[in-house]
Amino acid sequence: MWTLRTCFVIAFALAIALPASAQKKCAGCSIEIKDNRGSNLVEYRFLLTPDSLTITGKTEREHPVNYTARTWAKAERKQVRTLFRTLELNDFETVYAGSFGNLKYISSENYPRIIQLELKMNGVVKQVKVTNVYALPVADLIHKVNGLLPAETRISYREEDFKRQPETNEK
DSSP, rough: OOOOHHHHHHHHHHHHHHHHHHHHTTTTTTEHHHHHHHHOEEEEEEOOOOOEEEEEETTSSSOOOEEEEEEEEHHHHHHHHHHHOOOOOOSSEEEEOOOTTTTTSSSSSSSSOEEEEEEEEEEEEEEEEESSOOHHHHHHOOOOOTTTOOOOOEEEOOOGGGGGOOOOOOO
């Protein structure tokens, strides 16, 4: 016969084991986002794993910058687990490409927006390249990721940024 104490011990052991097993389901999982933010001189790199967040970049002079590298706070872990649990790699195309109609000219600081994603889920890797276009699956992922990023490093990815610029007759 089971005593009340035995039942509590079993319940406690299960409560501890469940989060660990949920974590194991996503062993080796990561979301990497590289964003040039419309410049061929800079790059921001966001790496999210079930355990940590790393944000790095390179400046206009190719100098590496380390913005942050930290483990998730307890409150953030639930969001991160949900993000990985609900991420469907099949929702993403390999390439999204748009026109350059939103750019009046191209220069090193006025460059097509390029975002590269590397999504790893349970041994499957999906590479995604987004060139100067607003793609809904990418926007949805970025919106979810932004909820986990410090405000000053969030990714700005808005549909209106890719609207065609009106023609002007400058003389």
